[in-house]
Amino acid sequence: MTIEGIKGCYEKTGGLFYFARMCSKIRLRHAGTLPGEYDDMLGQGFDGRTCRYLSVRYEDVRAQVLSGKSDEETLEWCMSAGRRLSDEEVLIYNSFMSKRGWRDDETDEFIPGMIKQYGLTDDGSVITDFDLIEMDEGRWYPEMWRDAWK
Numbered sequence: 001m002t003i004e005g006i007k008g009c010y011e012k013t014g015g016l017f018y019f020a021r022m023c024s025k026i027r028l029r030h031a032g033t034l035p036g037e038y039d040d041m042l043g044q045g046f047d048g049r050t051c052r053y054l055s056v057r058y059e060d061v062r063a064q065v066l067s068g069k070s071d072e073e074t075l076e077w078c079m080s081a082g083r084r085l086s087d088e089e090v091l092i093y094n095s096f097m098s099k100r101g102w103r104d105d106e107t108d109e110f111i112p113g114m115i116k117q118y119g120l121t122d123d124g125s126v127i128t129d130f131d132l133i134e135m136d137e138g139r140w141y142p143e144m145w146r147d148a149w150k
Contacts, residue, residue, distance in 0.1 A: 002138045003028070003035065009046075009130040010098070010148035013071040014079075015090045017097050017130075017148065022047045023074055026065040046097060046129070053093055055082035098145060101128040 006024050013019040028034035029042060041047065043058035051058045056078045064074045079085065085093070101111045111132065115122045118136045125142050126135055134140035 001035065001136060005033065006137065008137070008139050009133050010144060012148075014075045015087075015094075016075065017094045018046055018050055019075055020071045022050055022061070023065050023071045026062050030066055049097070054078040054085070098130050098148070099128055100130070101132070
């Protein structure tokens with residue numbers, strides 16, 4: 001499903017994958033243009049993991065975004081109010097987030113189930129949660145993960 005204005009999982013803010021996506025979902029929800037199926041996961045899933053990794057509350061991040069801060073300004077606020085990440089911690093975060101679903105507890109049931117639910121082609125190239133999201137929203141191509149790491 002194409003959603004105007006939503007950012008992809010691999011878009012980086014301050015070197016972090018996903019953060020820009022979380023901020024864009026906050027803005028779209030506030031504007032009333034984020035599809036309702038996204039509501040249950042706002043502040044949960046990858047949003048929640050991102051906030052916990054940064055040691056901030058999702059509600060506080062949402063307030064920063066809705067105050068008009070850019071993604072970069074919001075991330076800086078997170079690193080001041082929560083914790084500042086080292087380069088290695090950014091690498092660990094990006095590695096975990098981008099590989100979720102690959103050789104873990106979501107591999108055998110969740111990933112195939114979501115491929116089927118979304119009506120996607122199961123050709124073996126979608127192996128992570130990021131792949132699922134990117135494909136479902138029309139941004140996905142098989143080598144996008146490689147390009148994101150450059």
